[in-house]
Amino acid sequence: MSEFNYKEELAKIPLDPGVYRYFDETGEVIYVGKAKSLRNRVSSYFSKNNQHDRKTRRLVSQIRRIEYTIVLSEWDALLLENQLIKQLQPKFNILLKDDKTYPFICVTDEPFPRVFPTRNMDRTKGTFYGPFANLRSMHTLLDMFKALYQIRSCQLPLNKSNIEAGKFKVCLEYHIGNCKGPCEGFQGQDEYNAEIEQVHNILKGNLSSPQQYFKEKMLEAAEQMAFEKAHAWKTKIEHLSNFQSKATVINPRIGNIDVLTIVSDDEAAYLNFMKIKQGYMVATQTLEVKKKLDESDLEILAMMIVEMRSTYGSEARELVSNLKPDLDMRLDVTVPQIGDKKKLLDMSMKNVMYFRRERTERREVEASATTSKKDRVLIRLKADLQIKTLPRHIECFDNSNIQGTNPVASMVCFKDGKPSKKDYRHFNIKTVIGPNDFASMNEIVSRRYLRLIAEEQPLPDLIVVDGGKGQLGAACDALKSLGIYGQVPIIGIAKRLEEIYFPEDPLPLYIDKRSESLKLIQQIRDEAHRFAITFHRDKRSKASLVSELxxxxxxxxxxxxxxxxxxxxxxxxxxxxxxxxxxxxxxxxxxxxxxxxxxxxxx
Incomplete structure (x- = not known):
């Protein structure tokens, strides 16, 4: 393996903005980057090598050649970098692939264009709108087009010569009124394409143009005393208004604007993009970007601004984000603090934070597939209950009394998903007279954790109460009186439907009956019940013997x-x-x- 004399190469690199490419010994491009100053940026990889993380040091060790392209500005460098990463797919770059997962709506380039959904984007065939991360919104649009316009659904090669030659016959769609029969020349190309133009406007978010078109047609029909036609045009206006009222989520005075927010962890960055046009959301997508090197949020955000605006064909002059890249961009990037734009930012951040939590939990569960069953179940339980720490130490409480006699209670302890019988405890109810399960639960929880606090013992990671909202509320009151409410997650499990109750939440959680996490909770609950019943039976037996003597x-x-x-x-x-x-x-x-x-x- 030949050594790379980077000092000689650095001396040749200019200080201008541009894009650099690193090659390995096989001649393959392994990294593409942009820079405001090419020499300063490239030299930082070699002069500060000891400050880099393991992945970056591995990249530097494989560099055998450097090439660069000078551009006019950092923005031009960002655009060129985006194109080269897509074209070359270097192994150390975040991959910016065209999104084939989500469908697009295609409006074909034909004399009588067709409108249909597709996942294969070939821009030579027409204009593509999307991608649509929400399939329901895409089908809502397609259904609306069917209600508003009479667009053909066939794939016939309609051109002037074929139509004049009489090669085609109208189909059922013509007879039921969904198509005006351009295949037999019953509808002219100008009339047909006028409707297609309205489809383009709607897909671009310009609703005012089709609204005005329908209004003019309605008035024209009314002047001609064609009241049925006028009513049909009015119905189309109502369809469009109904769609707009459902789609509008922000103040229309904001105008055309994009929103892109980002949060990240060590493994990946998570982004939410929203395209707002004339008062309603045209498109939205939340995505995960796997990190290859120690990329900062600002670096990833800058790259994804170009990527998302290109993917969604955005021409908005303003972008709202939670961060502002430190480079001269050809659009206004703002971080709003108040007003409607701040509400937009908050909505986007809420989406991206929820997405990150879901992906992180899924990654933990997938990673646990290679770990022991014990850890996998605990990781699943942590995800199902949405608690912060892995519940390695769980304690469960249960009451037992028969017709109000000999009231007792039990606490069982599970550690790492297994019973820890040396930590089991029995309780004789001392302060409660008669069969009062709520008061008994309050007493035993208070006594248990008062003792742990006094002995400076660690609290459990999760407390389970055998019972519904009533028993759970009594246990929570006990924790509040001790000043530890909120420090330990606590749930109640009701027997009838195996419902999981959380404090201060009236609606229960239903975990999948086949879930390993629910089975663990059931096992702990059943063990607490068995332990309490055994203690109660022994106490009743002893009491009867004492009575006999x-x-x-x-x-x-x-x-x-x-x-x-x-x-x-x-x-x-x-x-x-x-x-x-x-x-x-x-x-x-x-x-x-x-x-x-x-x-x-x-x-």
Missing amino acids: EGVVGVGKVTATKLLKHFGSVRAIRESSLETLTDLVGLDRAKKVRAYFDTIAGV
């Missing part, structure tokens, strides 16, 4: 509890000797207990 004359609750604690069961007490009982409760009580069981045995 209290039937012995001279034996009270304290003595009965002492005997059960030592022997473990009534049967063991029955089979014990007088000497053993005497050592435990004294001779007098021992004789009474012995006599009681001897009497029962003789019955």
Whole structure:
């Protein structure tokens, strides 16, 4: 591998604005960049190599030749850079490919043009509008064109010679009134293309022109006393007005304007583009751009301004953004602080922030496919519940009482998606009289986290309450009284429909029944219920045994509890000797207990 003497090359590079290209040892272009000063920009790659990230250092190590093109301004450099990246597709550049994912509306270049949706953009065949990221809006436009105009849907090669030769016959579309039959010469080219011109205007966002056209036709028909035709033209005006009222989202006085906002993380940049024309949104798209080097938001924004305006054919003189590139652009880039433009900016930022969150969560889930099932489920749970941290430590609370007797509660702990039984806890309800699940939930949550705070133990990543809005509200009140509400995510799970409730949100979340995250929540909830029921059953059994021993004359609750604690069961007490009982409760009580069981045995 030959060494690259960059110092000799740098001396030859001018200080003018332009575009530079880096080649590797095979002669392939590996990077294209723009610069206000070519020499300063290119030299920064070599003189500050130790300050670059790993990806940029890898790029520099592969450079074996430099070429450059001088242009008049930095804006011209930006345009040329955009074209060269599309043409050469260098491996270290952000790829600016023509978007084939979303469809366009094509208006063909024919004597009798056709209007149809397509994903194959061949600009030699006609004028293309789009892309349409929202398919519903595209079909709304196509349906409106069908209601407003009589445009052919066939693919016949209609030209003057073919029509005069009588090669074609009208189809069903003519007979049901959707087409005026230009294939047989029933409609002239000038009349047909007048309607096509209105289609172009609507797709460009110029609604005033077709509105005026329909109004003139309506008045003309009215003057001729052709009231049915006049009514038909009025209906078309209403169709157009209805479409405009649904599409308008901003103040029409803003005029023609583009909006492009950007946020990013280490992996990618996320952008939202909106094209506003004469008071309504003509197009919008939110997209992700994968980073190749350590590109800044300003660099990516400048590139995407050119790309999106070219893709959507925008001619607006103003662009609203959350950042302003530091270069002399041939349009006014503003960062509004107040007014209608600020509302537009906020709407775009809301879209791009939501898009980033969705893509980040999806990336985490996809990455987790290569990790353990434990981590994959926790990552999915984090995404489903939209919480900030991975819920490695989860605690779940449940109450248990039967007909108001022996109220108890339980707390189970799961760590890394698995039961941590040493951290399970039982609670005897102390402050609540009678079957009051809400008050009991408040008590046990308060006692649990008051103790953790006092012992300076870490709080869980997620708290789950077995129950709906009522139990969840009681638990939240407990957290508020301790001053930790909002520090730990908390949810309630209702049994009937497996609904997930969030604090202060009246509407539940329904997680897919097949989701691993819902199955984990159900497992935790069921374990808390089992633990509570077991404790409740043991407590009732012990209470019944104590009650039986209290039937012995001279034996009270304290003595009965002492005997059960030592022997473990009534049967063991029955089979014990007088000497053993005497050592435990004294001779007098021992004789009474012995006599009681001897009497029962003789019955």
